[in-house]
Amino acid sequence: MPDAERTPGKLGARDLHAGYPTERELVLEALSLDVGDGEIVALVGPNGSGKSTLLRALGRVLKPKTGVVYLDGRIMREWPTREVARRLALLPQGPTLANDMTVAELVAMGRSPHQGILGIPTKADEEAVQQAIRDTSIEALTGRKVSALSGGERQRVWLAMALAQQPHVLLLDEPTTFLDLSHQLEVLDLVRDLNRQRGLTVVMVLHDLNQAARYANRMVVLQRGRVFSDGPPAEVLTPETLRVVFGVVAQVMAGPEGVGLVVVPVGRVEP
Helix, strand or coil, rough: CCHCCCCCCEEEEEEEEEECCCCCCEEEEEEEECCCCCCCCEEEEECCCHHHHHHHHHHCCCCEEEEEEEEECCEHHHCCCHHHHHHHHEEECCCCCCCCCHHHHHHHHHHHHHHHHHCCCCCHHHHHHHHHHHHHHHHHCHHHHHHCCCHHHHHHHHHHHHHCCCCCEEECCCCCCCHHHHHHHHHHHHHHHHHHHHEEEEEEEEECHHHHHHHCCEEEEEEEEEEEEEEEHHCCCCCCHHHHHHHHHEEEECCCCCCCEEEEEEEECCC
């Protein structure tokens, strides 16, 4: 089998070139990535490095120009759309919905890939929705309109909808956006618990390098649409990588108990 069609790992890409119809230049060029079953992978990099574009390509939202994306050992384009939705959930950055739903109605939409043509919910659907609501601690919000929620509350509701899909793979684009520090940790703790208890494979875009190092067992650093570095946080977050990729002078130190390492920026790299 040619290299471009090999399909190891849970999710990944081979020789991926991707961009947007309104832009002439590609965002991702010759990018390859394998995500193993049960991993938590953090995609990090400066603005414009291709993190969100890669996540959209992995989630079948963005069609690659060339190259392949695969899921569960099979080229993703060969999967029926409904089957992909049963296995993979994508929570984009700043999701929106045109019509005004209640929280309970929105979370229940996560079950649509599992339902028949008539969309009649089953007992399994109801149980999955209730579990997702409990997991994200939004019990008190279920009767409220999504439009009436704060940014942080809305983010947790969208996460609940993704979890209601009961996916094998969860893709998160900056899941801590709009959240205060306490709720950021709450969401990331939840993601880690789901990974450990249910074997959920997670790929998430994070801007906070310290949170990425704390919650991911693997970090992929992107620079100008290519993989600059890939590995455990302690191997990836080096002063040299921070200088070359992020343009900052920083110290990397051992963290307190429960935290592997801490990145302390000292200053910007002068042009």
